[in-house]
Amino acid sequence: MASVTTTYEVSGMSCAHCEKAIAEEIGGLAGVTEVRADAGSGRVTVSSAGEPHDDAVREAVDEAGYELVGRA
Numbered sequence: 001m002a003s004v005t006t007t008y009e010v011s012g013m014s015c016a017h018c019e020k021a022i023a024e025e026i027g028g029l030a031g032v033t034e035v036r037a038d039a040g041s042g043r044v045t046v047s048s049a050g051e052p053h054d055d056a057v058r059e060a061v062d063e064a065g066y067e068l069v070g071r072a
Helices: 016-027 054-064
Strands: 003-011 032-038 043-049 067-071
Touching: 003 054, 016 032, 016 043, 016 054, 054 067
Parallel strands: none
Antiparallel strands: 003 043, 003 067, 032 043
């Protein structure tokens, strides 16, 4: 299965702690191989084995205490 990179817009990120919390939650999802969160842009880039499930990503972001706006 090919690696897929998807970028999401997340509201509420303002610091490195925010980035880490979001990356840890999304990184725990099945198939996710890398997560890069950037508070400055409000974007999270997710690399995964196959197309990520947006609902699972949304739940992970919610669990971290932030809001997934949608795909960027």
